[in-house]
Amino acid sequence: MDAFAEAVLPRLKKYLSICPVPRYGLYKSAERPSLSDDTRKALIIALVNKITDFEHEGFNLISSDPQLISEKDISWLIDRLTAETDGKIVLSWVTLIWFIFRMDYHEHFESVYWAMQKNKPLYEKFHALYGPIELGSSEAGDMKTRFAEREKREKDRFIREANKKQPSLPSVNSRIQKCLDRFDSGDYGAWWQLCLEMTIEENNSRYGNELEADLTHTPGWKNSHEEVKNSIIEAAKKYVYNADAETGKWLGKNILHRPALAGYKALILLKKHDPGFWNVLTADIWKKWASIIVGYPVSAQDDINRELICGSSPKCVGELS
Numbered sequence: 001m002d003a004f005a006e007a008v009l010p011r012l013k014k015y016l017s018i019c020p021v022p023r024y025g026l027y028k029s030a031e032r033p034s035l036s037d038d039t040r041k042a043l044i045i046a047l048v049n050k051i052t053d054f055e056h057e058g059f060n061l062i063s064s065d066p067q068l069i070s071e072k073d074i075s076w077l078i079d080r081l082t083a084e085t086d087g088k089i090v091l092s093w094v095t096l097i098w099f100i101f102r103m104d105y106h107e108h109f110e111s112v113y114w115a116m117q118k119n120k121p122l123y124e125k126f127h128a129l130y131g132p133i134e135l136g137s138s139e140a141g142d143m144k145t146r147f148a149e150r151e152k153r154e155k156d157r158f159i160r161e162a163n164k165k166q167p168s169l170p171s172v173n174s175r176i177q178k179c180l181d182r183f184d185s186g187d188y189g190a191w192w193q194l195c196l197e198m199t200i201e202e203n204n205s206r207y208g209n210e211l212e213a214d215l216t217h218t219p220g221w222k223n224s225h226e227e228v229k230n231s232i233i234e235a236a237k238k239y240v241y242n243a244d245a246e247t248g249k250w251l252g253k254n255i256l257h258r259p260a261l262a263g264y265k266a267l268i269l270l271k272k273h274d275p276g277f278w279n280v281l282t283a284d285i286w287k288k289w290a291s292i293i294v295g296y297p298v299s300a301q302d303d304i305n306r307e308l309i310c311g312s313s314p315k316c317v318g319e320l321s
Contacts, residue, residue: 005046192262
């Protein structure tokens with residue numbers, strides 16, 4: 001495989017197919033040689049060990065013809081990273097994961113989140129994406145660059161991918177239940193992730209409009225059974241009491257802070273579905289969420305939601321005045 005990798009490297013640098021059609025018309029175009037999955041992965045491992053300037057040349061493994069690495073390889077790449085002991089090669093695997101990472105893919109979002117808890121290089125590369133991102137920052141610039149590169153890759157390989165079978169996706173209900181289970185175990189950060197999961201349409205891998213303040217308008221709520229809806233409402237109560245808007249991390253910084261947004265959504269949900277609980281919220285609770293009540297991204301619908309809160313509770317009005 002090392003010899004094959006040596007032969008492939010110069011072709012990758014020139015954007016040539018690594019499995020060219022043999023000469024003299026012995027094969028039809030539909031019979032272009034291809035790589036088995038085991039051969040493909042063995043070749044990737046060999047190339048990762050041979051590429052010296054991975055930040056610049058590693059991307060060729062994704063833009064190659066045929067494509068050596070795709071978004072579907074995220075779990076395998078994380079497994080390779082976890083098994084690697086050579087510090088330099090570890091950074092190469094982290095870079096590959098960075099190249100293919102899709103924030104709007106559920107599997108990517110969750111797999112990298114858990115893996116980076118145990119892998120320092122992966123954490124250093126990705127942790128900013130799981131927290132507040134300031135518009136105009138280097139992190140925002142990196143995301144924009146990666147998005148442009150991804151769009152180009154997808155356009156270039158559109159024809160090749162058109163007939164490929166799409167991987168099966170976990171149901172929206174299972175995603176929501178997983179977040180609820182994590183929340184019940186004491187992970188309050190699972191609430192804002194739950195709010196994201198609820199925006200996904202069934203049989204889709206992309207998050208929807210995360211600025212929708214009313215969770216009852218999301219596909220996740222509409223497709224949930226009453227028992228699950230009740231669990232979501234109970235989780236909203238705990239989040240409002242135990243979490244915090246973390247105002248210092250985002251107020252006045254042009255940042256969308258998901259934990260704070262999720263608190264606003266919890267208040268809206270409780271107002272609609274448990275007004276008795278909502279009406280006895282103490283001044284201290286209103287105080288810690290007041291910043292996001294007035295700072296939630298403005299739209300016509302959000303104005304209605306803010307009016308719903310501030311017009312119905314003297315305690316809320318007092319904190320916002």
